[in-house]
Amino acid sequence: MNTVKKITLSVAIILLVLAGLSRVYDFALRHNANLKAAYVQKAKIDAEILFHGPCEPLWMISPARLDSQTHVRSYNLALSHSDFADNYLHLYFYLKHNKTPKLMFLYVTPESMDANYNTFNTYRFAAFTGDPVVDSVLKDCDPAYARWTAFPFMKYAWYSSKINFDALQGLKHYMQHRTVPYYADGYEPPTQVVWDNHLEEFIQLYPHGYNFEWNKLREKYLCKTIALARQYGIEVVLYESPVLQEALQYQPNRQEILKRIKGIADAYGIEYVQFDKMKIAASRKYFMSTLNLNIEGSRIFTDSLGRYISGRLAAH
């Protein structure tokens, strides 16, 4: 076979295999029950209350514990290391396939408005491109990715280190007919029980304190998330969980940012509930790091939140 024919055959086989692999990955990722984006589109969760937002709610709010107090079914839709664009798309997926919840608690702090904290995790949505809402968010938040994904399999290759394992796991779930995730109610108990020295490192990096930077893209998707929920008639409550008080002195503009968040809440006519005055905020004993409560702290906070929600539901 001459060289030109060999090259042509090679290119053709490569494109064919990549196109085929793309299909396999689409299928596998949509069947991975541990991926919230896939799970909420397949399962009928139909929760009455949703807990949403970046990291902290994920390992601080236990629906099982909360439901025993409120007697209402809840689901933890929060995700690790995510920003509001990430949250927006997960809410979009959830609402497309589940009964509209009554109430949504959305975690918002100065950290969530600063692009140095958390990120948009494009790889979570690779299997769902083609949906115009998903595509527009990808174009907004990860334009380089959006540009190159026209090439076969590139939407998976781009973040292969994040996706390969999930694809394999999805195939495993399909073969085992597994439809329930490892954490069925969305809550992931915190793995750490000891203080992680994050504050000490933070102080070393910023001995004169750190001023949060308000990011417009974060603001945009916070507003879109609220608007989406309101569009479905969901009552939205923004909240801030306890923050270690010892850390506040190193965040000079925290109050200013909190005011701006309150301003957004007021603009939508919704509440911004701050649990920062709880007694546990005074002691490291209840924290893994400045924002993250440990298991003991989470238990106390969940109980407190449960009482708040019960009171709110009773009032309505």
Next chain:
Amino acid sequence: MIFNSLIFLCFVVVTVIINHLLPQRFRSVFLLFCSLSFIGYYNLESLVAVLVFSLFTFYISRNVRGNRVLYVAGILLNAYAVIMFNYFFATREGFDFSYTAISFNINSFIIALGLSFYALQNIAYLTEVYFGRWQPEISYKNLLLYNSFFPKVASGPVMLPREFMPQIDRNAITQERLITGFNRFLLGLFKKMVIADRLAPAVHSVFDFGDANCGLTTLAGAYLFTIQLYFDFSGYTDMALGIAKMLGYDLKENFNLPLRASSVSEFWRRWHISLISWFTAYVYYPLVYRLRSYKKAAAVLGILATFLISGIWHGIGITFFLWAFCHIVYLIFELFTKRLRSGLSEKPSYLFYRLAGIFIVFNAVSFSNIFFRSGSLSSASLMIRNLFSGFLPASWLRDFVAPLAVGGHQVDEFNFYISIFMAAGFLLFEKTINRLANSEAFSFYYTTACVLLIFLLGIFSNGERFIYMQF
């Protein structure tokens, strides 16, 4: 544009096609244009630096023959450029001059791309002209292309004038060269994206967050860095040689299975060959020749000078000095035990001797790389302390896997094992793979396998900058 970016791939494809279509007499000008565009795209300072330092070198070379003052001035100018330009950091707050070692800080910013490499080339060029071994270039364009040639500007290989200049305007582009170049480029992409970049997170977690690591984890981290550095740098070299080949140029090989070296001197004949050749030709041999009456002492001084200057070239900092010091000790030891070791190699158990040598050299090099990689003396000291205390604690398996898997999540463990498997497999079959990569015939299986593996396992987004780009 880093070599493993999609925009660079497009740049290479367009450049190769146009270069191939152009008549021979226009190719060097076109390649110069592309090279300067490549450098200018990186930043304006790099473009100005290569234009200015090449111009100074060009004018000095026109009058340097037999003129010692001008010759020394030319060397000092280029040495000064390396020292001054390489030790500024651009941070968010602005530029910051630092005498500390170059840290593996993703926020650090190289002001003048490739200056360390073409400064060495300029010194070699001036030396050759001064001693009458090479005629000064009459064309500034040729000298500029020699320094700025984009496949090699970022991290070498360091080329001598007699190795590069004759190829300008006399290079031939044939189908075989295009195929060989492509095969080699593909190999480089594979090494960089599938192996080196996959190992980076584990290395990063041990070196940059490894305060409480046990000795076994620290040792594994040092091993992994050596392997990462090899695949990163040799991958870059493969890409550079491959692109140059497709453009009609032959660049010098920089690696020859260095991880199979059974002595440190053999290691240095196989690792970063172009740099060591330069130091051997312009530092070691002149010094040893001048002091030849002192016999072994001259060789010792030669080793000292070569590696101290090499350490400074890599970075002005105590960690690079200690890295160089390690190799000085190793090489002096080998110098004084040469007879004993050659006696051992003649014994029947030569294979055992060779394997033992490979193991010892790998450990010696990995130990020295702790200094090379550590951002500071304190972190290097901490790693060495960890290495020798609590090597295998009771919880060793958990302590070993967790940091290497970057947090212990399944995804990270999976990625870690894949990268180990790929690296080990590659090193076992390296000779065969290299033979395929240097083949003049298009191989359907080699090409298809490489491309598919790059797509399946390569790190596209957040790809690591080449480690040697910062020198």
